[in-house]
Amino acid sequence: MSTRQTIRLTVNGKSYEREVEARLTLADFLRHELHLGGTHVGCEHGICGACTILIDGRSARACLTLAVQADGADIITVEGLRNRETGQLHPIQQAFVDAHGLQCGFCTPGFIMTTLELLGENPDPSDEEIKEALGGNLCRCTGYQSILDSVRLAARRLQSASAA
């Protein structure tokens, strides 16, 4: 019952060519074929947002996307943010650490990827705009307040870095 297809895609700047089953989800492909385990799966029906990644610059649910749909795509996952050589965290990641924007950390990669998209489009979002952007990500630990603080902090730091 399996039909296999060859896909070519770029993930975190690295090119891959793989043969996959047509029914393989992109989340499973990233996690178990490419061993990029930071894209977490919380519900597998597109509600919780833990598996949020960027596909061609737009946020998407890896659990609701098939790997074959990502043929030709340019994907960024949470593993793509940290400096590969120094390990230095991306300013958004560092803001989540500094503002205590996480507890168990399972939903956090999804929040970070959503924030990456938001701040790319809107470097100085209002609280309402932040809430609107993060409204599709569930967090069961923090109650969101420190997440809001984290995004504000990240926005401030990224803005002052670009102004400098």
Next chain:
Amino acid sequence: MAFDIPTRSDQLPTDAPRFIGKAVNRIEDPALVSGTVEFIDNLSLPGMLHCAILRSPHPHARITGIDASTALALPGVEAVLTGDDVARWCDPCFTAPEGWGNTCLAVGKVRFVGEPVVAVAASSRYIAEDALELIQVCYELLAPVANPDAAMAPGAPLVFENRGTNVIQSRTYTWGEVDRIFADADRIVSRQFRWNRVGANPTETFGCICQWDLADNSLTCRGAYQTPRFMAIGRAASLRLPANKVRIISHAQGGGFGGKGGPRGTDIAALLSRKSGGRPVKYIEDRMEYLLAGGGQSWDRYYDAALAVKADGTVTGFKVRLVDDQGAGAEGYGTISAAKPLAAFTGNYRIEAAFYDLTLVATNRAPTYPYRGYGPPPHNLVLESLMDVAARELALDPAELRRRNYIRPDEFPYTVPSGNEYDSGNYAAVLDRVLELADYRALRETQAQARAEGRLVGIGVVSTVEPGVFDWNAYATVGVPGVGVPEGVKVAVDVFGNVTVAVGFNLQGQGQFTVAAQVVADYLGVDMNSVKVTTASTDVALPHFGQGGSRLGVAVTGAILGACDKLRQTFCRVVAHVMHAEPGQIELFNGRLQMKHAPEHGMSIAEVAGLMLSRSDLLPPGVEPCPEASFVWVSPNRNQPDDQGRCRSYLTAANATHVVQVEIDRCTGQVKILGYYIVDDCGTRLNPANVEGQLQGGVAQGVGAGLYEEYVYDPQCQPLVSTFVDYLVPTIHEVPMTVKDHLVTPSPVAPLGAKGCGEGAIHTTPAALLCAINDALAPLGLECRETPASPQRLWKLLHEQA
């Protein structure tokens, strides 16, 4: 040797703690934000198989036949597990009272929708799921037991036939002269309440990888385990293995909140490994499985309660009748969930007599489990709602009524009628501060204006006590044998002066690794960066319990302080020996072992450890070359319950008052939170950011339980909730950004004066919201006495009235 566990941070061997009490960044976080933490589904083992589970579509049915031959023939399928295997190899879980527990797969009959019936191990999860579709199960349907009334009706079908009844437990507690108190009351206020099922729903579901070593007849389980040692004991019991042949390796967990439900999934994966010749088998529960039958459903309760009140507002008595629908068995230690309110039955108040009648029944709903708070959230909703009813009847402000009844600061330690002892607190000061923070008078003014405009605006002012640092002794009262609640750590210093802390639990989100590093760094005078906290697997870990009952921050602090004190004593002996002095002349201060009267003569921690490891010839007689120490901490001064369940059960009693203002939309029934204010007192705040996170997270779950979340069943016990589209976990739009402040009344009995603080907010928020809602509805003469106060429920209430 005697060991000193400091109850104040100024008793630490340093002139000023550098980390304790500060919102230092968590050592857990760099890996978590990088996506590199090894949650269990990120791990693969060579030769690993994947499990999928076929679950019952029926709430109550006899299994008359299973044909899995086609599934077994599917390429990639390695093993199929059925009730026959389970009956042969496995016993029911031991977390239920005798006879009320389930096996991991149904044997003979199914008791709830979602109960596992057949499990498959295959080379991929995809193939395992394919195989499920090839399995034929024949059922003979039985009448379901839909609710407690039906369960207790004469001639009701039996969920557990060999028990002869659906009543799992029924008992009463009487504390003081309840009848006289109620007879003497000027006023009795009574109401019925319905708390519908809610649940934990951590963002990571349960998962594990189990491997049965057929040569050694031993089992290794890696997974999202909240209480590893307890899980090992349980698996030894259910899988009939010696406890020392079950090894649990706990991985970081994506949240827990009590409801991770590991036993069932672990037993299934373990037996599949046994059946497939010892290959490792991974089971990752999916969200639909979690919502149907996972470890998260909790508190399905019917209350009938009354307060005895004097004309001046003095509350003298409190009676509660609770009927708790435990679902299909009490495998989630359900009796404890009903008994937990004994630890703070009468809340913050000087209520002199109380009565508790609890009846726990089995139905064909999914079994219930622990969830954060473990009982008090619904209990506090009942007590605080009645306080508001009394205030309305007496025309008193609800804050004033509470103030008149608070236990006073000079009355601590205070023993409540149900037996527990509160260590300390200043409830009136907390109330004063939160009323000031909220500008309570202004809130009442805006409410009056809103009412004049015909808007439904209400205010809740709710106080609760959070029993912290649970001890098992209390639960002998509901037939659950104690297993002990120790917390053990090992603190080791290496030859370079780095410190490793080995604990028995793993990350779950509360930040206890960071707390451990803060405490050890301040005690030994090293930098937090040189401290590594690591999890020991159960075969080598010290006795431990882990997260649960608002205990671990306090417990791990106590364990580390004990281990550090042992190290200090050993180090003093070593240094005294090499300096030709007496141990009593040496002290540890700011990371140096030095002469008390000549501090310039001394050695650093690293130098002492290095000497011990490399120059055993310099050690005093009887000292091993081992700069390591272990300590197992338990709550001091606990005792056994008497025949009315009274005992010192929880070590600490934190408290909080929440003030919330809400508006109900008449057109939609939706509750909008206009403002939310919290002042709490959990003693010393070891890491204030951690405490704030616990509070705010508890508020979010309280908003869910109070306004949105509900496991809905139809009258035939079919669950109507199976996805996050139906089960409404609050998003950033629903959870208020709260305004917080705190007081610090250190615990006189707990390590560094810290009190348990993980559950207080969920104890309080649902009650605060319902009180605010009923304050809003009061002018209409309406009351909502059912949770969640969802838009449809409130709309119906408003609509039916119109």
